[in-house]
Amino acid sequence: MIExxxxxxxxxxxxxxxxxxxxxxxxxxxxDTPITSFLPTRLLSVSDKLKLIETSNTTLDDPRYLAxxxxxxxxxxxxxxxxxxxxxxxxxxxxxxPKTFQNLFRLARSFKxxxxxxxxxxxxxxxxxxxxxxxxLMGRVYSSSHCTMAAAAxxxxxxxxxxxxxxxxxxICDIFNFxxxxxANLYTEEEEDSHPNAVINIFPPRPSWEKxxxxxxxxxxxxxxxxxxxxxxxxxxxxxxxxxxxxxxxRSEMDYHMSGLASGSVAMTDSSRIFDKRPFxxxxxxxARWYRLVNLYTRxxxxxxxxxxxxxxxxxxxxxxxxxxxxxxxxxEEDIVTGLAWAPNRTPGTEHYRPQTYRAPxxxxxxxxxxxxxxxxxxxxxxxxxxxxxxxxxxxxxxxVVPFRSDPYGMLKAGCLTVRGVMLxxxxxxxxxxxxxxxxxxxxxxxxxxxxxxxxxxxxxxxEKGQQNTPGQPREPDAGKVSFGNLEFDIxxxxxxxxxxxxxxxxxxxxxxxxxxxxxxxxxxxKFRRIGWVTRISKEAFEACGYxxxxxx
Ligand SMILES: [Zn+2]
Numbered sequence: 001m002i003e004x005x006x007x008x009x010x011x012x013x014x015x016x017x018x019x020x021x022x023x024x025x026x027x028x029x030x031x032d033t034p035i036t037s038f039l040p041t042r043l044l045s046v047s048d049k050l051k052l053i054e055t056s057n058t059t060l061d062d063p064r065y066l067a068x069x070x071x072x073x074x075x076x077x078x079x080x081x082x083x084x085x086x087x088x089x090x091x092x093x094x095x096x097x098p099k100t101f102q103n104l105f106r107l108a109r110s111f112k113x114x115x116x117x118x119x120x121x122x123x124x125x126x127x128x129x130x131x132x133x134x135x136x137l138m139g140r141v142y143s144s145s146h147c148t149m150a151a152a153a154x155x156x157x158x159x160x161x162x163x164x165x166x167x168x169x170x171x172i173c174d175i176f177n178f179x180x181x182x183x184a185n186l187y188t189e190e191e192e193d194s195h196p197n198a199v200i201n202i203f204p205p206r207p208s209w210e211k212x213x214x215x216x217x218x219x220x221x222x223x224x225x226x227x228x229x230x231x232x233x234x235x236x237x238x239x240x241x242x243x244x245x246x247x248x249x250x251r252s253e254m255d256y257h258m259s260g261l262a263s264g265s266v267a268m269t270d271s272s273r274i275f276d277k278r279p280f281x282x283x284x285x286x287x288a289r290w291y292r293l294v295n296l297y298t299r300x301x302x303x304x305x306x307x308x309x310x311x312x313x314x315x316x317x318x319x320x321x322x323x324x325x326x327x328x329x330x331x332x333e334e335d336i337v338t339g340l341a342w343a344p345n346r347t348p349g350t351e352h353y354r355p356q357t358y359r360a361p362x363x364x365x366x367x368x369x370x371x372x373x374x375x376x377x378x379x380x381x382x383x384x385x386x387x388x389x390x391x392x393x394x395x396x397x398x399x400x401v402v403p404f405r406s407d408p409y410g411m412l413k414a415g416c417l418t419v420r421g422v423m424l425x426x427x428x429x430x431x432x433x434x435x436x437x438x439x440x441x442x443x444x445x446x447x448x449x450x451x452x453x454x455x456x457x458x459x460x461x462x463x464e465k466g467q468q469n470t471p472g473q474p475r476e477p478d479a480g481k482v483s484f485g486n487l488e489f490d491i492x493x494x495x496x497x498x499x500x501x502x503x504x505x506x507x508x509x510x511x512x513x514x515x516x517x518x519x520x521x522x523x524x525x526x527k528f529r530r531i532g533w534v535t536r537i538s539k540e541a542f543e544a545c546g547y548x549x550x551x552x553x
Contacts, residue, residue: 069149425502
C-alpha cells in the first residue's frame with residue numbers, strides 16, 4: 001500500500017494532492033495576513049538555474065516558497081557567508097549541495113512552487129547582525145511558507161527527504177479466506193468484492209501518527225519545534241511513511257491510501273493540543289499551553305547552547321501578538337509568579353548545567369541547560385492572590401531584560417527581577433538545608449524583631465555562625481539547627497555548604513502549613529541569584545520575617 005519509493009511520481013502526486021486540498025478546502029489553514037505581506041529577506045529561486053535572490057531587489061510574480069526543516073548534523077554544512085554571498089546571488093551548482101536540499105528542489109519544481117527557503121543558504125552565517133535579524137524573523141518565515149518540508153529522519157544534509165523504506169515495515173499482507181474453494185488468487189476483483197469477508201488485511205505493527213514524527217531525529221532538535229508549530233502545513237518525511245499535518249487535518253500516507261483525502265482528520269484532543277497547529281488564539285490557549293511547550297522544548301538539544309531563547313523567538317512573538325502578553329526571558333509577565341516556579345526535570349539520561357555563555361537571568365528556566373518542569377498552575381497562583389492570609393505573597397515590582405543584540409525575544413545579556421517579599425536566611429550544612437532554632441527549640445523566630453532586612457540578617461548571622469552568641473546558647477555551628485523543607489539545586493555542582501536565602505514565592509494553600517520558596521545566593525547587598533527551589537517548607541518559618549525588596553539577576 002505504501003510506496004516503496006518515497007520519490008516516485010505517485011508519492012509526489014500524493015503530497016501535491018494534500019497540499020492543494022489544504023490550500024483550497026481548509027479555511028482554518030489560510031494565512032492570517034495576505035501572502036505578499038511578508039517575504040523572507042532572501043529566497044532560493046528554483047525555476048531555472050538555482051540561485052539566491054534578495055527579495056527587496058526583485059519583483060516576485062508568484063511569491064510562494066517551500067521552507068525546509070532539517071538537522072544540520074555534524075557534517076560541514078554548506079552555507080552563505082559574507083565572502084560567498086555574491087557568488088550565491090549569481091548562481092549555485094546544485095550538484096554541490098546536500099541530498100536533502102536537492103530533494104527539496106525536486107519537490108518545489110514538481111509542485112510548480114518557484115522558491116525555497118533554507119536557513120544555511122538564506123542567512124549570512126558569519127554575520128552576527130544578519131543572523132540575529134533573520135533569527136528574529138524565522139517564525140514569520142515558517143508561518144508564511146506555502147508548505148514546510150521536514151526531513152524527519154535525516155541526521156544531516158546527506159540523509160535526504162526521500163528515505164529508503166523497509167518493505168516489511170510498511171506493506172499490508174492480504175490473507176484470503178475462501179474455504180473449500182479455489183485459491184484466492186484465482187478470483188477476479190469482482191468476485192472478491194462479492195465476498196466482503198473473504199480478504200483479511202493484516203497491517204504491520206505501526207507507531208501512532210504522533211510517534212512517527214516524534215521518534216525521528218528532527219524532533220530532538222531545539223530549532224525545529226517552532227518550525228513545526230508555526231508552519232501552516234508540514235510534510236514530515238519519516239523513515240516509514242510520509243505524514244501530513246495542517247491546522248485542519250493530520251493524515252499519514254497509509255490513511256491516504258486507505259481512504260484518500262477524506263481520511264485522517266483527527267479531532268484535537270487535549271493531550272495533542274500541545275501540537276495543535278492552530279495558532280495561538282485566546283479561545284484555545286492559556287498559560288498552561290506555554291508551560292507544556294517549554295517542558296517539551298527543554299528536552300530538545302542544540303549545537304549551540306546560546307540559541308535556546310533565539311529558537312523560541314518566533315513562537316514567543318506569535319503568542320505576544322495574539323494574546324497581548326509581555327515576554328521576558330522565556331516567561332510571561334502576566335503570569336510571572338507561576339513562571340518562576342520551575343525545577344529541573346531529572347529523568348534518566350538527562351544532565352543539567354549552566355551554558356558556557358550567559359543567555360538568561362537565573363530566575364528564568366532558560367538560564368540552565370536540560371529538561372525542566374513547571375511546578376504550579378496559573379489557577380493556583382490566581383487562587384492564592386485572592387487569599388488575604390497575612391498578606392504574604394511575592395510581589396514582582398519590575399522585570400527588565402537586556403537583549404544581547406537586537407531581538408528582545410532572543411538571547412539576553414542581562415535581566416533583573418525586582419521583588420518585594422518575605423525572605424529567610426538558612427544554610428546548607430553537610431548537604432542538609434538547616435534553619436536556625438530559637439532557645440525554645442522551635443523553628444519559629446522569637447518575636448517580630450527580625451522585621452527589617454538588616455536586623456533579620458544580623459539575627460541569623462549570629463545564630464548561624466556562632467560569632468555573637470549570647471551566653472547560654474550553643475556555640476557549635478551545627479547545634480541549634482534543624483532540617484526542613486526540600487531544596488533542589490538547579491545545578492547539582494552548586495550544592496556546596498553555604499548561606500542560602502529563601503524567598504517565599506507561593507503560599508501553597510494545599511497543604512495549608514507548607515509553602516514554596518526560591519533559593520537564592522547573595523551577590524551584593526541587594527542583588528541575588530537563584531540557585532534552586534524549595535518545596536514543602538513550613539510557613540511558620542517565615543512568620544517573623546519582614547518584607548524585603550531585592551533584585552534577582
Ligand atoms: Zn489544511
